[in-house]
Amino acid sequence: MMTVVLVCGDKGLRQSVWDLLRAWGWTVVGEAATGPEALRLIRLRQPNLIVVDDEISGMNVSQLMDVLSHDRLAPVLLLLSPSNRWGEELLRHSAVMAATAKPLNEADFYLAALLAEANFAKFSSLEQEVTRLQDQLRTRKIVERAKGILMESFGLSEQEAYRQMQRESMERRTSMRAIAEAIITAQKFYQQGQGKVKKERDKE
Structure with a gap:
């Protein structure tokens, strides 16, 4: 079973993502609107995937990515706004295994989620080998x-x-x-x- 923690401050977007995940048979084990709450849920629930919107409160996304890159608890799929001028910087964080643009396209989102999981598995295997x-x-x-x-x-x-x-x-x-x-x-x-x-x- 694929488990997901969803980090998104936009209620409408959060509901859209939740509906897509449920339609695929995936389980949302936690939802957070702020960075600190997201970290608490991620450490508590240990999900297979973390979906993060690039617009959250309580902690900027770059700070959240710093912590997730250090902890390496799960792959991050970043929901990225084309107008976000920090997008390129966010993508450099090692926790980010895939990204998809907003507004969401179901097919692109699904492929990005699978890519994030696959990249994380490869990255973890490489780390173990090193x-x-x-x-x-x-x-x-x-x-x-x-x-x-x-x-x-x-x-x-x-x-x-x-x-x-x-x-x-x-x-x-x-x-x-x-x-x-x-x-x-x-x-x-x-x-x-x-x-x-x-x-x-x-x-x-």
Whole structure:
């Protein structure tokens, strides 16, 4: 079931949008005329789509888009007036996944709603992939650092150090990253201990 929060201060336009959504079998789970009320409803209802008119009160649309872009709770379909001189700026917000012009055309509105949902799914998938790759890169750097510690501390070759970490990972049934982090932490404590010993000797 497609759920929608409708953000629109114009009662006539809000009713028109509501009628179209109902005709498509979609459910309006919240209606708001102001930005603050919209944010409360969106966070409470967690809709699949947020339909936002470019003329609301209580908070300008750009401010609302800033918050929605940060939270990334759902795709935004913007209802845009051709006379809105800030329209181009509003479309740059990452929360806006599609837009359609006022007055509404049912076919254009329907296609824009589907496009917003599809774009949001692609965007979310891309974000997840970027996060995964960033995590892989961080893990690689941590493993490389730990490998260097083993090589320096025990005179191992790069391959020997890596195999040692692999064995520990398999025996302890934990990730290579966890093993690497443990090695780095152990070295840190060792260095701190050595520093304290040196200070005590210097005092003598």
